Amino acid sequence: MSGEEFRTYSRDEFLGEFFPDPGDRIEITAGMERLRAEQRAFRLAEMRRRLGAASRQYVEKHHSLESVGAIFDAIVRHVWNDEALPSFIRKLPASA
Numbered sequence: 001m002s003g004e005e006f007r008t009y010s011r012d013e014f015l016g017e018f019f020p021d022p023g024d025r026i027e028i029t030a031g032m033e034r035l036r037a038e039q040r041a042f043r044l045a046e047m048r049r050r051l052g053a054a055s056r057q058y059v060e061k062h063h064s065l066e067s068v069g070a071i072f073d074a075i076v077r078h079v080w081n082d083e084a085l086p087s088f089i090r091k092l093p094a095s096a
Helices: 011-018 022-062 065-081
Strands: none
């Protein structure tokens, strides 16, 4: 194989050789911009979907009736029965 069989092009050289009409180049550039915008919108939509799912899981874990009920149950048992607070309750420093 000789080196003449393979040709590398810069973007402008490629467009100049295969799309000599300036109108075609404008359409190709506009199409590329539309494609980039659609790809960005898809990535953002996917990111919003993942963030929404993660947020829902967090809220269900930390703010569900069962979770909040367990915290208040532990507080009531600590106050009324002098039981130790479980490790999942953050202890605040005593005020001076």
